[in-house]
Amino acid sequence: MKRKYMIIGLAIFLTLVVVSNTQASIGLPDYDSGWVSINQGQTLTLTHNLGTKEVLVYIISNRTNGITQIYQGGEIYWTESPPQNNYVGLYWHSLGNTTIAISRYSSDLWWSQVRVMIWKIESQGVGGLTIPIDKLGLLAPYIASVSTVILAVSISVAYIKYRKKQ
Secondary structure, three states, X not given: OHHHHXXXXXXXXXXXXXXXXXXXXXOOOOEEOOOEEOOOOOEEEEEOOOOOXXXXXXXXXXXXXXXXXXXXXXXXXXXXXXXXXXXXXXXXXXXXXXXXXXXXXXXXOOOOEEEEEEEXXXXXXXXXXXXXXXXXXXXXXXXXXXXXXXXXXXXXXXXXXXXXXX
């Protein structure tokens, strides 16, 4: 009886470990600028050397109260005194096969440091795009679930046969 519960407990433990440690992922970026300082009103040109414009661009800011994407792409807000539009934020533009430009608005107070990560995307012949994923990580929860069911059924059958012999 103890052995049965030990085997079932081990099966449940292994399933939980496998399922909780799996996740789908697009992997590490093909280019990562690391944290780069950018001044108000400045435009940076970063060299990624990926040789393509078929990419996924991801940008984050490092502020004193944490990492954010606030005002990415830019934002306009109105002030009464003096009456004017204020442009805040940061945006990327001029993407080339080897470089990308990042511009920060002159009245922006948020984006003192920027990190740019870029993934290459494989182009398909019919115009679609493919982002590589971890197939095992994607299927692992299903594999673990099916394995658990098979293990539970096998243990049950073995236990029933054992009881019939007694």
